[in-house]
Each structure stands twice: as structure tokens, then as C-alpha cells.
Amino acid sequence: MAMQVLANLLIGLLWVFFQDDWSVLTFFSGYLFGLFVIFILRRFLPTKFYLFTLHAVFRLILLFITEIIVSSIVVISIIIRPKMNIKPGIFSMETTLKGDVEVTLLALLITLTPGSVVVEISEDNKIFYIHTMDIPDLSNSVLKSKDRFENAIKKVTRS
Amino acid sequence: MNAITIIELGIAIIILIGTIVGFFSVIGFLRLPDVYNRAHALSKSAALGVLFVLVGTFLFFLFIEGYFSIKLFLGIFFVFLTSPVSSHIICRTAYRSNVPLAEISVRDDLKEAIFVDKEINN
Structure with missing residues (x-):
């Protein structure tokens, strides 16, 4: 579970880098996107989503x-x-x-x-x-x- | 009677319920026969009382002062984390130092278990 949260935070941070827009809102939308990515990949993860x-x-x-x-x-x-x-x-x-x-x-x-x-x-x-x-x-x-x-x-x- | 008054009234009722629960736990503390039963009345009803009082305070700060206080939830969390540990330790210490159960007690499974344990160790 901890690894998934960390990966999700990383995706949020990457999203901020790609957008080049340093605001909480951008990070939040990136976090939601990361959530979606992890949700799609959930069958290949060792632990539950x-x-x-x-x-x-x-x-x-x-x-x-x-x-x-x-x-x-x-x-x-x-x-x-x-x-x-x-x-x-x-x-x-x-x-x-x-x-x-x-x-x-x-x-x-x-x-x-x-x-x-x-x-x-x-x-x-x-x-x-x-x-x-x-x-x-x-x-x-x-x-x-x-x-x-x-x-x-x-x-x-x-x- | 505007919205603020109604909200204040609701919050007051929640806090009042919390205080009443605390009051009942004190009555239980005075009336129950032995240390084990008193542990129930005191620590548990006190937990529910604390829950109500702190939730009421949280709602007061949220609606009246417009301030989201996560500190109060931390208070609930830590009370719920520490109070069972302390009551468990009190009961266990009491049992280990041979404090007798009240005379009206009907059942004691632990006596056999500890007794058998000691037999095996000896």
C-alpha cells in the first residue's frame, strides 16, 4: 500500500513538471490521473489497490x-x-x-x-x-x- | 430563530449528550462492585463521552468560527488509542496480583488457564 501511495505522489509530481504549472490544483489533478493509472494497472500489482x-x-x-x-x-x-x-x-x-x-x-x-x-x-x-x-x-x-x-x-x- | 441559532442548539445538544454519558460513567464507577467492572464503566463510557464532546467542539469551530480543526480529531484518535491499552493493563495487573473478582461473578475461565500454565512451568 505504501508503495502505491508513493507511486501515486510521484505521478502527481511528474504531472506538475510536465504542465510546468506549480500549483496545488495541478498537483491534485495529477494525483487523480495517477489514481486512474494505478487503478488500470491494479491486476499487475502485488497488493490490493x-x-x-x-x-x-x-x-x-x-x-x-x-x-x-x-x-x-x-x-x-x-x-x-x-x-x-x-x-x-x-x-x-x-x-x-x-x-x-x-x-x-x-x-x-x-x-x-x-x-x-x-x-x-x-x-x-x-x-x-x-x-x-x-x-x-x-x-x-x-x-x-x-x-x-x-x-x-x-x-x-x-x- | 436563524440558521446559526439552530446549529448552535444542535452543537449544544451533542456536547450535553457527551457530558451526560460522562456523568453515567461516574455513577457506574461508584456503584459497581470490583475493579474489573469499574474499568468498564469508567474508561469506556468516558471514551464515548469524549467522542461526543470533541465532535461537538469540532462542529462548533467549523460552523461558528469557520475553522477546520484537525487537532480535535487527533485528540479523539489518541484517546481511543491509549484508553483501551491502559484499561487492559490495569485489569491484567489486577488479575496477576490476585485481586479477587466480585462475589457475584459467575464464571472465570482465566483462572484455569493461568493455573495450568504454572503447572506446566513447574
């Missing part, structure tokens, strides 16, 4: 924001209940993600989602130990959102 990756990143952020709002409402409704009958506990969850970046990203997202904290990750990066406030309800919702997070993360990191 980087706008697709950016799109996946954007989708991940959107998913994350909806998730954080939904689970915040759940947690707040638990907190302001007059009689708080919660069943907290630690449950284990397996993940199919591999590599430091993917596992870190998933742990970050799960920890940011209210009602669940990753307490420990096993040595082989396979099992997450997650503490939740209410085992029956929230562990199911964590498992569900985990699948969605995993798919979104895979779209970002794997080409």
Missing part, C-alpha cells in the same frame, strides 16, 4: 462507532438500573486472526467496546480472555460483534 484498503478502513471505523454506541446504551442501562443484578465474569474466546497487527487491532476494538475488557491473551495469540459485566447477554453480543470485527479487519490487512 489502495483505495479499496482505504474503503475497508472506513467501513471498520463506521462499524466500530455503531458498535460503541449500541453497547454504551446497554452498559448505561445496566448502570442506572435501581437493583443491579449483574453476573460479571471472565470468558474465553477463540480468534482466527493471525499476526501481531490483526490481534492487537481486535483486542483494541473489543476493549474499546463498553462492557468488555480483554484481560489476557494466551501465549500463542489464539485465545482471548475477556471480562464482561453480564455474562449471559453481553458475552453473546461480544461473540457476534467479534465475527463482524474479524471480517472487517481481514479486509483491511489481507490483500
Whole structure:
């Protein structure tokens, strides 16, 4: 991805040289042209076209924001209940993600989602130990959102 | 009631939602039983509160002052980057130094895992 952005910037700079017009607007049109060139050549590049990756990143952020709002409402409704009958506990969850970046990203997202904290990750990066406030309800919702997070993360990191 | 007033009202509501979320997180901090549950209430709802307050501030600067402040988005980004790490470390340290779970807890998968680990190491 980094190489593609660099190539795109280079094409934009070349465009400025060819036009001999040193303005931001010229550079921008050159950048768009470079985007078009890379889009045409995308099948011959080793990695995915980087706008697709950016799109996946954007989708991940959107998913994350909806998730954080939904689970915040759940947690707040638990907190302001007059009689708080919660069943907290630690449950284990397996993940199919591999590599430091993917596992870190998933742990970050799960920890940011209210009602669940990753307490420990096993040595082989396979099992997450997650503490939740209410085992029956929230562990199911964590498992569900985990699948969605995993798919979104895979779209970002794997080409 | 012109456009500016309406925009200001909307921004005020967004910031108010953020403050209310922060208030609820403090209530949760006071009411929940043990350190692990308090970590949920405090750090997470605070993250959503910060999100709302900073987005409201961003919209205020954009519409009222006419100034696009990318700094506020950097603030959101860094809060979201650091707050899960700190709550993870707090919970992990607490667990490793044998802080007990609250008595109402129903399940503890990690106990077995750590226990088995120690058996193998010994």
C-alpha cells in the first residue's frame, strides 16, 4: 500500500513538471490521473489497490462507532438500573486472526467496546480472555460483534 | 430563530449528550462492585463521552468560527488509542496480583488457564 501511495505522489509530481504549472490544483489533478493509472494497472500489482484498503478502513471505523454506541446504551442501562443484578465474569474466546497487527487491532476494538475488557491473551495469540459485566447477554453480543470485527479487519490487512 | 441559532442548539445538544454519558460513567464507577467492572464503566463510557464532546467542539469551530480543526480529531484518535491499552493493563495487573473478582461473578475461565500454565512451568 505504501508503495502505491508513493507511486501515486510521484505521478502527481511528474504531472506538475510536465504542465510546468506549480500549483496545488495541478498537483491534485495529477494525483487523480495517477489514481486512474494505478487503478488500470491494479491486476499487475502485488497488493490490493489502495483505495479499496482505504474503503475497508472506513467501513471498520463506521462499524466500530455503531458498535460503541449500541453497547454504551446497554452498559448505561445496566448502570442506572435501581437493583443491579449483574453476573460479571471472565470468558474465553477463540480468534482466527493471525499476526501481531490483526490481534492487537481486535483486542483494541473489543476493549474499546463498553462492557468488555480483554484481560489476557494466551501465549500463542489464539485465545482471548475477556471480562464482561453480564455474562449471559453481553458475552453473546461480544461473540457476534467479534465475527463482524474479524471480517472487517481481514479486509483491511489481507490483500 | 436563524440558521446559526439552530446549529448552535444542535452543537449544544451533542456536547450535553457527551457530558451526560460522562456523568453515567461516574455513577457506574461508584456503584459497581470490583475493579474489573469499574474499568468498564469508567474508561469506556468516558471514551464515548469524549467522542461526543470533541465532535461537538469540532462542529462548533467549523460552523461558528469557520475553522477546520484537525487537532480535535487527533485528540479523539489518541484517546481511543491509549484508553483501551491502559484499561487492559490495569485489569491484567489486577488479575496477576490476585485481586479477587466480585462475589457475584459467575464464571472465570482465566483462572484455569493461568493455573495450568504454572503447572506446566513447574
